[in-house]
Amino acid sequence: MQQAEFKNIVISGASSGIGAELAIQLAGAGVYLCLLGRDETRLLEIAQMCQANGAETSTHIIDVRNDQEMKDLLLALDEKHAFDLVIASAGVGRQYEDTDFIRLTTEINVFGVLNMVEPLLPKLKERQSGQVAVLSSLAGFRTFGRPAGYSASKAWVRLYGEALRGQYAKYGVGVSVVCPGFVKTPMVQNAPKNMSVMPVEEAAGKIIAGLKRNKGRIIFPWHQAFFIWLISVLPTTWLEKYFIKKMDER
Numbered sequence: 001m002q003q004a005e006f007k008n009i010v011i012s013g014a015s016s017g018i019g020a021e022l023a024i025q026l027a028g029a030g031v032y033l034c035l036l037g038r039d040e041t042r043l044l045e046i047a048q049m050c051q052a053n054g055a056e057t058s059t060h061i062i063d064v065r066n067d068q069e070m071k072d073l074l075l076a077l078d079e080k081h082a083f084d085l086v087i088a089s090a091g092v093g094r095q096y097e098d099t100d101f102i103r104l105t106t107e108i109n110v111f112g113v114l115n116m117v118e119p120l121l122p123k124l125k126e127r128q129s130g131q132v133a134v135l136s137s138l139a140g141f142r143t144f145g146r147p148a149g150y151s152a153s154k155a156w157v158r159l160y161g162e163a164l165r166g167q168y169a170k171y172g173v174g175v176s177v178v179c180p181g182f183v184k185t186p187m188v189q190n191a192p193k194n195m196s197v198m199p200v201e202e203a204a205g206k207i208i209a210g211l212k213r214n215k216g217r218i219i220f221p222w223h224q225a226f227f228i229w230l231i232s233v234l235p236t237t238w239l240e241k242y243f244i245k246k247m248d249e250r
């Protein structure tokens with residue numbers, strides 16, 4: 001299968017974790033990276049690492065919740081760089097959520113993804129090429145008790161991405177839904193102690209390999225993915241007895 005090479009890339013959430021590592025690994029000679037984030041110091045550090053790998057970069061301080069600013073920025077950048085890869089990685093999440101945090105999570109993880117992807121879809125369609133990646137999660141398949149807002153936002157992203165993939169395939173535009181388990185980033189510093197956590201370098205490598213092949217669903221690690229599949233198909237009543245009790249013990 002022919003593998004895509006990405007030359008003009010825009011990434012939200014490029015100042016930390018998965019977005020930052022994707023930027024670093026995608027950087028190379030002849031590559032232009034537009035890096036979006038809120039923390040200027042970290043964003044500039046990532047840009048320097050990308051430049052050290054041979055890429056050209058620009059950095060943009062922006063909140064993904066601001067739809068009009070996002071649209072104006074993305075369209076202006078696309079005019080110059082004609083993106084062939086759009087990665088929506090900005091997101092928040094934590095295990096214990098109150099109502100305000102669930103609202104914030106929805107604004108960033110749902111509307112932030114919409115604000116990142118929607119302005120660029122007509123451009124990719126016009127050019128009949130390009131790849132979109134949206135960051136969902138294994139948490140977007142099945143959850144027991146918590147975190148409600150995060151899991152719901154990631155289910156939305158998964159279904160949104162899958163629907164877009166169906167809509168845009170005929171225009172030569174690929175859409176990949178990325179569903180990681182735990183990846184070692186600042187977001188999961190409070191992950192349950194017994195959980196296996198994948199190094200961010202390994203996760204970014206898997207994501208890039210999947211994007212190059214336009215995989216519809218990039219899901220890992222396999223043992224957590226298998227577990228999620230299993231609890232999605234087993235009878236709910238049986239699972240609830242076991243897992244809700246377990247959750248309450250944490």
Ligand SMILES: NC(=O)c1ccc[n+]([C@@H]2O[C@H](COP(=O)([O-])OP(=O)(O)OC[C@H]3O[C@@H](n4cnc5c(N)ncnc54)[C@H](OP(=O)(O)O)[C@@H]3O)[C@@H](O)[C@H]2O)c1
Nearest residue numbers: 013015016017018038039063064090091137182183185187
């Ligand atoms: N780590 C995991 O185990 C895991 C597993 C499954 C899915 N994911 C998903 O992967 C994505 C990246 O997560 P991560 O682990 O890399 O987290 P992270 O290290 O905490 O990075 C989150 C990124 O999102 C940006 N961001 C947050 N709110 C924003 C806002 N309102 N406007 C603009 N940017 C904002 C942050 O920017 P600033 O720092 O500059 O504010 C940061 O660059 C998320 O969508 C997450 O849900 C992560």
